[in-house]
Amino acid sequence: MLFLLKKYVGALLMPLPLIILISLAALLLLWFTRWQKTGTVILSLSWLALLLLGVQPVADRLLLPVEGKYIQRYEPDTKHTPPVKYIVVLGGGFTYNPEWAPSANLISNSLPRVTEGIRLYRLNPNAKMIFTGGKGVNSISNAEIAAMVAQSLGVPAEDTIALKKPLDTEEEATEVEKIVEQQPFILVTSANHMKRSLKFFEQHGMHPIPGPANQLAVTTPLYGWEKYIPSSYYFSHTERAWYETLGKIWQAIKPSSTDKESEKLENH
Numbered sequence: 587m588l589f590l591l592k593k594y595v596g597a598l599l600m601p602l603p604l605i606i607l608i609s610l611a612a613l614l615l616l617w618f619t620r621w622q623k624t625g626t627v628i629l630s631l632s633w634l635a636l637l638l639l640g641v642q643p644v645a646d647r648l649l650l651p652v653e654g655k656y657i658q659r660y661e662p663d664t665k666h667t668p669p670v671k672y673i674v675v676l677g678g679g680f681t682y683n684p685e686w687a688p689s690a691n692l693i694s695n696s697l698p699r700v701t702e703g704i705r706l707y708r709l710n711p712n713a714k715m716i717f718t719g720g721k722g723v724n725s726i727s728n729a730e731i732a733a734m735v736a737q738s739l740g741v742p743a744e745d746t747i748a749l750k751k752p753l754d755t756e757e758e759a760t761e762v763e764k765i766v767e768q769q770p771f772i773l774v775t776s777a778n779h780m781k782r783s784l785k786f787f788e789q790h791g792m793h794p795i796p797g798p799a800n801q802l803a804v805t806t807p808l809y810g811w812e813k814y815i816p817s818s819y820y821f822s823h824t825e826r827a828w829y830e831t832l833g834k835i836w837q838a839i840k841p842s843s844t845d846k847e848s849e850k851l852e853n854h
Contacts, residue, residue: 589753589754592836596829596832599832600825600828600829601635601639601821601824601828602821602825605632605635605636608628608632609628609632609633611628612625612626612628612629612632613625613629615628616629636816637816639821639824640816640817640818640820640824641814641815641816641817641820642808642812642813642814642817642820642823643813643814644824645820645821645823645824645827646802646803646804646805646823648823648824648827648828649778649802649803649823649824649826649827650803650805652778652781652827652830652831653777653778653780653798653801653802653803654777654781656777656778656780656781656796656798656801657777657798657801657803657805658798659702659797659799659801660706660772660795660796660797660798662706662709662710662772664709669709669710669711669712669713670710670713670769670770670771670772671712671713671714671766671769671771672713672714672715672716672765672766672769672771672772673703673706673707673710673713673714673715673716673771673772673774673797674718674758674762674766674771674772674773674774674794675699675700675703675715675716675717675718675732675774675775676718676719676755676758676773676774676775676779676783677696677717677718677719677720677728677729677732677752677758678692678693678694678695678696678699678719678728678775678776679692679693679694679695680692680693680696680724680728680731680732681693682724682725682726682731688731688734688738689735689738691731691735692731692735695776695779695800696728696732697735698776698799698800699732699774699775699776699799699800700717700732700735701739701799702774702797702798702799702800703715703736703774703797703799704736704739704740704741706772706774706797707736707741707745713745714745714746714747715733715736715741715745715746715747716747716749716762716765716766717729717730717732717733717736717746717747717748718749718752718758718762719732719749719750719752719758720750720751720752720753721750727748727750729750729752730748730750732748733746733747733748747765749762749765755779755782755783755786756786756842758786759787759789759790760790762787762792763787763790763792766792768791768792768793769793770795771793771794771795772794772795772796772797773787773794773795773796774797774798774799775798775799776798776799776800776802776826777798777799777800777801777802778800778802778826778827778830779830779833780796780798781834782830782833782834784796785837786837786842789842802823802826803823
């Protein structure tokens with residue numbers, strides 16, 4: 587129940603639904619009250635926000651600090667560092683249609699995570715790939731679909747492990763700990779999600795090595811029309827920055843599962 591409530595509230599607080607709700611409030615002021623000037627100002631600011639948050643310089647300026655140092659890929663030091671035994675790829679957006687190509691079932695951030703995980707798997711012989719993520723409203727889980735995609739790209743089935751129960755990153759850390767324990771492993775997730783993810787795993791006393799994927803904030807040259815004409819693509823970058831900001835706030839105020847376990851032990 588808490589998971590669903592968190593998702594619904596979080597979805598309503600995202601930039602697009604929030605701007606639509608504020609615009610609706612402004613229209614109600616214009617149509618049904620004498621607060622014409624207030625309604626006009628609020629509606630104008632809403633449209634200005636929609637415009638600015640969809641242009642590349644603004645969207646990526648917001649996202650870049652969230653990605654931070656994880657905008658750079660991880661390259662294992664294969665000469666001086668022993669290969670890891672596990673590569674953990676966190677779940678993300680997905681659906682399941684058996685008639686589609688396997689990779690088409692991984693939506694948005696999921697496919698870049700899986701492909702980066704496979705790249706790192708090639709650099710770590712004998713490693714196992716752990717995929718996480720529950721099934722939600724689908725017939726099979728995110729973890730199973732990700733493992734299916736990895737296998738379709740040449741990873742042996744015996745080198746894939748699907749953790750089908752976790753619904754969020756905190757639960758993923760709990761389930762991964764049961765397999766990996768305290769040995770070092772590569773953690774693969776989106777660059778904008780990495781800092782928050784590391785904290786969850788480190789709270790369990792684990793030793794994740796960041797393997798960021800799905801870098802989004804563009805720092806390379808672009809054509810003028812790509813930078814200054816509003817785009818839903820760049821608006822999604824603003825959404826990612828805001829989503830992670832909300833996630834960090836929630837992570838800071840919500841007791842972690844490790845805190846709860848410690849409290850239980852103290853009460854016994």
